[in-house]
Amino acid sequence: MTTGGIETFITFGVYLLFLMAIGVYFYVKTDTHEEYILGGRGVGYWVTAMSAQASDMSGWLLLGLPGAVYLSGLKQIWVIIGLTIGTYINWKLVAPRLRMQTEEHEALTIPTFISRKSNDTKGYVKTFSAIVILFFFTIYSASGLVSNGKLFESLLGIDYRLGVLIGGGTIIFYTFLGGYLAGVWTDFFQGILMFFAIIIVPVVAYFAVGGSGAIDVAMTQKNISINLLKYPEALSIPVIISGLGWGLGYFGQPHIIVKFMSIKSVDELWKARLIAMVWVVISLIGSIAIGLTGIALYKTVQDPEKIFIYMIGKLFNPWVAGVLYAAILSAIMSTISAQLLVASNTLTEDFYKYIVKREKSNKELIWVGRICIIIIFVIATLLAMNPNSEVLSLVSYAWAGFGAVFSPVILFVLYKKEIYWKNILISMTVATVTVILWNQSGLGKIIYEIVPGFLMNVIVLYILEKINKDKK
Template sequence: MSAQASDMSGWLLLGLPGAVYLSGLKQVWVIIGLIIGTYINWKIVAPRLRMQTEEHEALTIPTFISKKSNDTKGYVKTFSAIVILFFFTIYSASGLVSNGKLFESLLGIDYKLGVLVGGGTIIFYTFLGGYLAGVWTDFFQGILMFFAIIIVPVTAYFVVGGSSAIDVAMTQKHISLNLLKYPEALSIPVIISGLGWGLGYFGQPHIIVKFMSIKSVNELWKARLIAMVWVIISLVCSIAIGITGIALFKNVQDPEKIFIYMIGKLFNPWIAGILYAAILSAIMSTISAQLLVASNTLTEDFYKYIVKREKTNKELIWVGRICIIIIFIIATLLSMNPNSEVLSLVSYAWAGFGAVFSPVILFILYKKEMNWKNILISMVVATITVIFWNQSGLGKKIYEIVPGFLVNMFCLYILEKFIKSKK
C-alpha cells in the first residue's frame, strides 16, 4: 500500500481524470501499461532486489548499482545521484502544481501562494519523520485515497442519472467510449507510447526502494496481491471520475480540477473536507517519499563519497534537510506557472527514471557481473535521449521513455557483449 501510494501522486486524482474528461478513453493504453508494469515489477524485480540489496548491504539504488558493477571509483553512483536529484525535482514540481490548483480552488487564494503553502506543509512533516514514518503515513494516505477515488465516481453515477445520462452528455461533447471512433487512439505510436509507461516501473527509486525494506521475500506475494487490487481499482475509478465528470459539468476552465469540482458539487462540506484531504494525501505521500529518497541519495551516495572525513549522524541529517530545501526551492520555481499540467510534468520525470534506471536494474538483477563503464555509458546516453526527445517535441509523437529505454538496453547489450566485466 505504501509503495503504491508513493507511486500514484496527484496525477491519479487530477491529471488522469482531467485527460479523460477532455478526450474519453484515449488514455486507456496508459492504464493498461501501468497495470502490466506494476505486476511485472512486483513479480520479477521485487524478490531479487530485496535479496540482492541485503546481500550487498546497499541502502540506496545508486549504491546497489555501484556495488553490483564493481564501481570502486564511484562514477556510476555519482551520476545516478545526479539523475535522481534532477528528475525528482521535476516530479516534485508536479506535486506542487497539484497543491497550487487544490488550494486555489478550495480557498480562493492565489495559485502561487497555494504552491508555497502546500509545499511548506510537506517540507515540515517530512522533516519531522524519517523513512519509517514516511512508510506509515503513505500507508494511511493510500487508504484514504483508495476510498475517495471509489466514492466520488459511484456517487456521481447515481446523481447524474446513470449510464444513459452520461451517454447523452458525452455525445453532446463529441466524446465516445468506443475507441473505434478515434483512429488516432488505435495508431501504433499512441499504443506504444501508452504501454511504454509500464517500462518505467522498474526504475522509479521511490517505488522500488520500498521492495528493499520489506520484512521477508515470503511476504511479497501478499504485497503483490494488495498492490494489484489497489492499482486496478484506483486506475479504473480515476477513469470513471473523468467520464462521470462529463455529465456533471459541460465545461470547466481547467480539466485537471474536475475531481475538485465534483467533490464540491456532490457532497456536504464535512464529507467534502475528508475527500479534499485525499487529494492532499495523494500529493503529500508521493512528494515526501521522493524527498526522502533524494535526501538519502545525496547523503549516502554523494556527500559521504565526496567528503572523506568521518561524519556524525547529526551532520548527515542536516545535509539531507538542506538537500530537501534545495529541491523544494527549484521545484517551486518550476511550478510557478498556473498553466502547468500535472500529467506532463509527471510523464517527463517518469520517463527519465524509467529510461535511465529500468534497463540497468533488470540487467544487474539477472546478471552476475557487469562492467561499471558499460552501465555509466548506457545511463548517460539514455539521459541525453530522454531530455532531447522531450525538449525537441518528439515526445508528442512517441513518449520519450520508449526510445530512452530501448537505447539504454541496446547499449548495455552491445557493450556487455564486447567489453567483459572487470573487477
C-alpha cells in the same frame, strides 16, 4: 473562484496537523541513519504496498486521468494498460531481488547499489546516477508544489504562493522530523483516503445522474465514446507503443522501488503485491468512472482536470466534501515527500558519506539528511513560485528520463551475476542523450521518448557486455 468553505479550511487544518503529528512521533522513534532513510528495513507489507502506490499515482489519478476521460473517453486506455502491466512486473520481477541484493551489498540507495553490484570502485556510475536523480526529482517536486498551490488557491481562495508554502511546509515538517518512516506511514493513510474517495465519488455520481442510460445520452451529445473504433488515432501503432511504454518506466523510478528495499521480509512481498494490484486496478477503474459520470453531470467545465473537484462540491455536504478534497491533497503530498526523501538520501549517502572521509555518527548523518531535504525543498519552491511554471510539462519527461536511464540497468544488474561498470555508465549516458534529443526534436509527439531511450539503453548495454565480458 473558490469551491470550498469554512468546512474545508477546518478539514484541511485537522488533516495537516495529523500529518505533522506522525512526523513528531517518528522523530522520537528514529535512532539510526538506516532507520531515517530506509525505515531500518522493517516496514510491514500493508504499509509497503500502500506507500508504493500512493507515491506512484500522485495527482494524475484524481485530476489528470478523470480530466482526460471527460474530454475524450478512453483514448488514454493504452497508458492505463501500460501502467497496470508495469506495476505488476515491477512487484513480481524487481521487488524480491532488489530487497535481497541491496541488503547483501549494504546499499541504502539505488546509485550505491548499482555501483557496488558492478564493482564501480571509482564511483563514476554512482555519481552519474545521483546527478540524474537530483535533477529530475527537484523538477518533479517543483511540479507537485505547483499543483499544491493551485489546489489551495481553488479550494480555499488563498494566494497561490502561500498555498505552495503551506502545503510544502507541512511535507517538510513531517519528512524533516520523521524521515522515511514518517513518509511511508503518511503515504499509508493517504493511500487509504485516495482509495475511499475514488470509489465513493463515482458511485454517488452514478445514482445522482440516473444511471448508465443518462451517461450514454450525455456522451452521445458530446460526441464522446468509450469505443476506441471511433477514435482511429487511438488505434495507431505509435499511440499504442507510446501508451504501453509508460509501463517501462516503473523499474527505474527511485521513489517507487525504494519501497521494495524497506519491507521487513522478502516472504511478505507477495502479500504486498496483491494489495498493490487490487488498489491499482480498482483505483484506475474508479478514476475512469469519475470522468464518465462527470460527463453526465457537466456539459462543459472551465478546466477538465478539475472535474473531480467540481463533482465533490456538487454532490456532497461541506464536511464530507472537505474530507474528499483532502484526498486530492494526499495524492500530491505522498509523491512529493517520497521524491524529497530519495533526493535527500542521494545527497547524504552518495555524496556526503564519501566526500567526508572521517567516521560519521548516526546523529550526524540524520541531520545532514534533514539539511539536504531543506536545500532541495528551497530550490523546488523557488521553481514553483510561478503558477504558470513549465515544470508541470516535465513530469512525463522526468518519468521518461528515469525509466530510460535506470529501468534497463536495474533489470540487468538484478538478473546478471556480473556486470561491467563502464558498460553501465556508457549505456546510461546514451539513454540520457536519446531521451533529451528525442524530446527536443519534437519526435516525442509521435512516440513517447521513454521507448527509444529504453531500447537504446538495452541494446548498448547488451552489446557492450558481450564485447567486454572478459574484463569482469
